[in-house]
Amino acid sequence: MKSLFAIAKLTIKAAFRFRLVVLLGALLLISVVILPIMIKHDGTAQGFIQILLTYNLSVITALLGFSTLWLACGTLARDVEEGQIQMVVVKPVPRWQVWLGKWLGIMALNGMLLAVAGGAVFALLHWRADRLPKEEQQTLQKEVLVARGSLKPPKPNIKPVVDKLYKKELKARGEEVENPAALRKQIEERVKRRIQLIPPHRGREWSINVQGVKEQIRDKPLFVRFKFQTAEESYRPGQSRSYPLIWEFGPENAAHERRKMKLAPGSFHEFEIPPNLFTKEGELPIRLENHTNTSFLVPMTDGIEVLFRQGGFATNYIRGLLIVYCWLALLAAIGLFAASFLTFPVAAFCAIGILMLGFSTGTMQSVVEEQSVLGVNHVTGEPYSPLLDSILIPVYSKLLDVVQLVRDFSPIDSLSTGRMISWVQLGKAISQIVLLIGGIFGLLGAVIFSFRELAMPQS
Amino acid sequence: MSPGVRKLYKPALLLLAVAFFFGVSVTQSYLNQTRKEMDLTRLAPLEDAPPVLAFTTQALGGFRGLIANALWMRLTTLQQEGRFFEIVQLADWITKLQPFQEAIWVHHAWNMSYNISVKFEKPEARWRWVQRGIELLRDQGLKYNPQETLIYRELAWHFQHKLGDNLDNAHWHYKRQWANKMKPFLDDEGYPKYDALLSPEGEDQKKLAQKLKEEYKLQPKEMREVDKTYGPFDWRLPEAHAIYWAMLGLEDAKEENRIRLRRVIYQSMQRAFQRGRWIEVAGTDRFDLGPNLEIVGKVNKAYENMMEQQPERRDHIAIGHKNFLKNAAYLLYTHNRLKEAAKWFADLKESYPDEISEGKSLSRFVVDRATELYGGTNRDQIIGAIQGLLSRSFYSLAVGEYERSSGYELLARKVHKRYQGEIGEIESAKQRVGLKPFKTIKKEVLARILNSETPRFNSVMKQRLRTELELPEDWSGAGPSQPSEESSSAPERSTGTGG
Numbered sequence: 001m002k003s004l005f006a007i008a009k010l011t012i013k014a015a016f017r018f019r020l021v022v023l024l025g026a027l028l029l030i031s032v033v034i035l036p037i038m039i040k041h042d043g044t045a046q047g048f049i050q051i052l053l054t055y056n057l058s059v060i061t062a063l064l065g066f067s068t069l070w071l072a073c074g075t076l077a078r079d080v081e082e083g084q085i086q087m088v089v090v091k092p093v094p095r096w097q098v099w100l101g102k103w104l105g106i107m108a109l110n111g112m113l114l115a116v117a118g119g120a121v122f123a124l125l126h127w128r129a130d131r132l133p134k135e136e137q138q139t140l141q142k143e144v145l146v147a148r149g150s151l152k153p154p155k156p157n158i159k160p161v162v163d164k165l166y167k168k169e170l171k172a173r174g175e176e177v178e179n180p181a182a183l184r185k186q187i188e189e190r191v192k193r194r195i196q197l198i199p200p201h202r203g204r205e206w207s208i209n210v211q212g213v214k215e216q217i218r219d220k221p222l223f224v225r226f227k228f229q230t231a232e233e234s235y236r237p238g239q240s241r242s243y244p245l246i247w248e249f250g251p252e253n254a255a256h257e258r259r260k261m262k263l264a265p266g267s268f269h270e271f272e273i274p275p276n277l278f279t280k281e282g283e284l285p286i287r288l289e290n291h292t293n294t295s296f297l298v299p300m301t302d303g304i305e306v307l308f309r310q311g312g313f314a315t316n317y318i319r320g321l322l323i324v325y326c327w328l329a330l331l332a333a334i335g336l337f338a339a340s341f342l343t344f345p346v347a348a349f350c351a352i353g354i355l356m357l358g359f360s361t362g363t364m365q366s367v368v369e370e371q372s373v374l375g376v377n378h379v380t381g382e383p384y385s386p387l388l389d390s391i392l393i394p395v396y397s398k399l400l401d402v403v404q405l406v407r408d409f410s411p412i413d414s415l416s417t418g419r420m421i422s423w424v425q426l427g428k429a430i431s432q433i434v435l436l437i438g439g440i441f442g443l444l445g446a447v448i449f450s451f452r453e454l455a456m457p458q459s
Numbered sequence: 460m461s462p463g464v465r466k467l468y469k470p471a472l473l474l475l476a477v478a479f480f481f482g483v484s485v486t487q488s489y490l491n492q493t494r495k496e497m498d499l500t501r502l503a504p505l506e507d508a509p510p511v512l513a514f515t516t517q518a519l520g521g522f523r524g525l526i527a528n529a530l531w532m533r534l535t536t537l538q539q540e541g542r543f544f545e546i547v548q549l550a551d552w553i554t555k556l557q558p559f560q561e562a563i564w565v566h567h568a569w570n571m572s573y574n575i576s577v578k579f580e581k582p583e584a585r586w587r588w589v590q591r592g593i594e595l596l597r598d599q600g601l602k603y604n605p606q607e608t609l610i611y612r613e614l615a616w617h618f619q620h621k622l623g624d625n626l627d628n629a630h631w632h633y634k635r636q637w638a639n640k641m642k643p644f645l646d647d648e649g650y651p652k653y654d655a656l657l658s659p660e661g662e663d664q665k666k667l668a669q670k671l672k673e674e675y676k677l678q679p680k681e682m683r684e685v686d687k688t689y690g691p692f693d694w695r696l697p698e699a700h701a702i703y704w705a706m707l708g709l710e711d712a713k714e715e716n717r718i719r720l721r722r723v724i725y726q727s728m729q730r731a732f733q734r735g736r737w738i739e740v741a742g743t744d745r746f747d748l749g750p751n752l753e754i755v756g757k758v759n760k761a762y763e764n765m766m767e768q769q770p771e772r773r774d775h776i777a778i779g780h781k782n783f784l785k786n787a788a789y790l791l792y793t794h795n796r797l798k799e800a801a802k803w804f805a806d807l808k809e810s811y812p813d814e815i816s817e818g819k820s821l822s823r824f825v826v827d828r829a830t831e832l833y834g835g836t837n838r839d840q841i842i843g844a845i846q847g848l849l850s851r852s853f854y855s856l857a858v859g860e861y862e863r864s865s866g867y868e869l870l871a872r873k874v875h876k877r878y879q880g881e882i883g884e885i886e887s888a889k890q891r892v893g894l895k896p897f898k899t900i901k902k903e904v905l906a907r908i909l910n911s912e913t914p915r916f917n918s919v920m921k922q923r924l925r926t927e928l929e930l931p932e933d934w935s936g937a938g939p940s941q942p943s944e945e946s947s948s949a950p951e952r953s954t955g956t957g958g
Binding site: 039040041042043044046047048050051054055227241242261262263264266267268269416417 | 540541542543544545546547548551577578579580584587588590591628
């Protein structure tokens with residue numbers, strides 16, 4: 001253990017010696033100070049704090065991420081290239097400890113820098129927020145500088161209905177169905193549409209189960225986040241069309257609130273509702289009436305949700321930073337893994353390549369969704385490259401699963417929108433990003449490094 | 460390397476770098492000149508650009524487009540998710556990365572002013588986004604593209620359509636906010652304080668003139684030119700600003716693009732004629748808009764010019780011109796400017812003889828138009844029309860629009876007289892479908908106004924009406940103290956007799 005920490009210490013010392021820490025620290029602090037002056041926002045205090053948080057944390061993550069990759073590749077590859085590693089490995093220290101010691105050293109540096117930069121951002125946010133008028137401060141405390149939990153209506157189980165309709169349709173068509181999967185998909189969409197649609201002069205009711213957080217939300221206002229679409233919207237770009245919506249929150253036979261609002265479709269709206277409108281059984285009924293002549297569509301997935309204060313901003317912020325720290329841990333592992341068997345420039349190139357792969361999941365996602373790499377002939381319905389598809393789609397699919405384990409977290413988005421980052425999420429991030437994916441890179445790197453010939457004649 | 464050489468090594472490198480920079484700057488000037496001579500660049504090299512833009516333009520080279528694409532995709536995603544707080548910054552970056560693509564400036568300004576603003580329910584939130592759109596075009600777009608007609612046109616359109624028109628639910632709020640911004644530079648009538656702005660004296664005036672130029676990019680000299688050529692305008696209202704930006708754009712516009720700017724000018728002039736005067740409503744934060752009759756001659760000229768400049772659309776424009784002349788005669792009449800009304804009515808008859816039947820008088824024409832606008836031809840509709848005109852007359856009196864008040868009353872009287880005249884002298888017909896005496900209807904309307912509370916006639920407005928009519932506090936329409944024919948309008952009212 002002593003030797004492990006000694007190597008970590010040496011890594012830190014080297015970073016200080018090359019003035020990397022000072023340089024990075026200065027860069028991070030400059031970005032924290034300069035960004036608020038440079039950025040343009042929507043003109044609201046809330047928008048300013050949100051953009052400040054987003055851009056500062058993004059810059060910190062990017063700067064630390066690239067320096068971590070660079071340092072991880074450099075610290076091991078250069079030691080090997082310059083022969084200094086030979087001074088270490090001749091001592092009774094297992095190679096895996098050398099590898100792990102370097103990783104620990106980098107992570108200690110990252111921890112220090114992240115704490116300084118994160119602390120500076122936190123202090124800046126509060127300094128700015130404290131100078132705002134009382135009313136704006138309250139809005140900030142309610143909507144941004146807070147950790148809000150989310151409750152959604154239960155997702156309806158459409159499978160039995162789809163199965164029933166599908167069987168009925170098959171029976172009616174007999175042998176004529178060419179593409180049963182497409183038919184099933186069609187039926188599924190039809191059922192979904194029926195659930196999502198609120199026809200003209202009709203209403204819709206959702207019930208949100210708040211049983212689990214009943215005591216937490218008692219006497220506290222809640223926020224409804226809502227989005228809807230209309231059939232007319234697409235034909236009226238840029239037109240100021242708002243639709244009257246009549247809401248009712250709470251049980252009909254007890255205290256409830258009725259509210260008329262005019263809202264524009266196609267965008268999220270967030271508004272406060274009074275506290276304690278839920279029933280004894282912990283259900284919060286929400287009714288929406290459509291008194292217009294057009295149909296509304298409320299998406300099943302994110303059409304309506306109720307937000308409530310679940311915790312304070314400070315701890316949420318720390319959890320967010322810890323997730324960023326998990327990403328840095330993975331980057332350090334990737335850099336060290338590449339440097340375990342490659343020279344510095346090749347290792348850096350390789351590590352950046354892996355990183356790019358992680359960033360380009362959008363393309364892979366669309367390939368998997370469309371089930372074709374080069375597309376489908378719209379006349380025949382046949383894919384252009386069945387061979388390529390048969391190989392690449394499973395590969396992309398698996399790769400996506402792996403990358404998703406890392407990308408499944410969005411701490412910066414959550415912090416800037418005042419969403420809760422739970423301990424469970426943090427635990428998941430540690431296990432998925434650091435232990436699983438980072439562990440694989442670490443294990444491979446340590447094994448390769450253990451078997452690498454380090455005393456090869458150097459040119 | 461000997462210690463002496465080592466000591467000189469770094470300063471020598473520094474000197475070399477300075478020499479190279481100097482060399483580059485000389486070569487660059489030469490290259491720029493050559494590029495200009497050989498017509499290799501569409502636009503002059505970027506000058507006076509902020510360091511960030513100069514750096515990104517030079518350093519990123521061809522990658523700028525890729526980065527702009529990535530930013531554009533992020534903007535679209537965020538917009539779809541309803542997360543608007545980053546949009547201003549992203550639009551700023553995207554436009555700065557491709558500063559000479561005028562369509563990009565126009566797109567992003569439009570996106571903020573038209574697409575994003577309407578996603579908000581509150582007028583204040585909408586106004587913020589409309590402002591961002593205007594600022595993007597005015598403060599940034601025109602800075603880098605001072606000759607781009609499209610940007611001038613778009614900026615003018617923002618004023619003409621987004622602020623000036625009534626298609627957006629929040630248009631009253633926009634107008635009020637813009638008027639508040641303009642207030643320090645204008646007198647009580649909404650005309651620019653040209654003396655103070657053109658030759659400022661003292662620190663305050665200098666600051667004011669500087670603010671107008673730097674914050675709103677308005678040049679007093681050009682504003683005066685706008686007033687001289689097309690106005691005078693009330694600069695609290697957006698139409699004046701639409702004309703200002705369109706006129707500036709005309710200076711460098713190519714011939715084929717000029718028509719787009721001219722259209723903005725002509726359309727804004729028509730609007731300014733119809734509702735280009737700001738009227739404060741006492742006791743509320745509301746305001747009303749009245750016609751700007753001072754520009755009637757210039758608007759007429761604008762129509763004539765348009766017909767001349769666009770012969771292919773002559774018939775179409777002529778319909779607009781005909782309606783304008785009808786409106787001019789009517790509005791001037793209702794503002795008790797009878798001589799001018801007669802002049803434009805004569806013009807209407809001369810230019811479009813088929814439009815007015817032979818021998819029809821101005822008075823008859825205006826009464827017909829009023830009954831058409833306010834009601835119809837049967838007894839109830841006529842009563843409604845008279846009451847509506849009288850209500851307008853009292854409202855105009857309360858807001859200090861004396862000419863208009865007299866004009867409406869005169870018109871109400873004419874409608875009454877004509878209807879009674881049409882019934883004839885048969886007593887049974889008079890009893891069956893006749894009207895009460897004009898005086899009685901007027902008293903009833905006034906009593907109804909003073910005895911009820913409406914947003915239009917709030918307590919302050921009613922008080923002003925009482926003062927103007929010299930009525931006692933307790934007058935309710937029931938007692939003997941009635942508004943006399945003479946005291947129904949302001950003292951300086953001169954009830955017209957012509958027409």
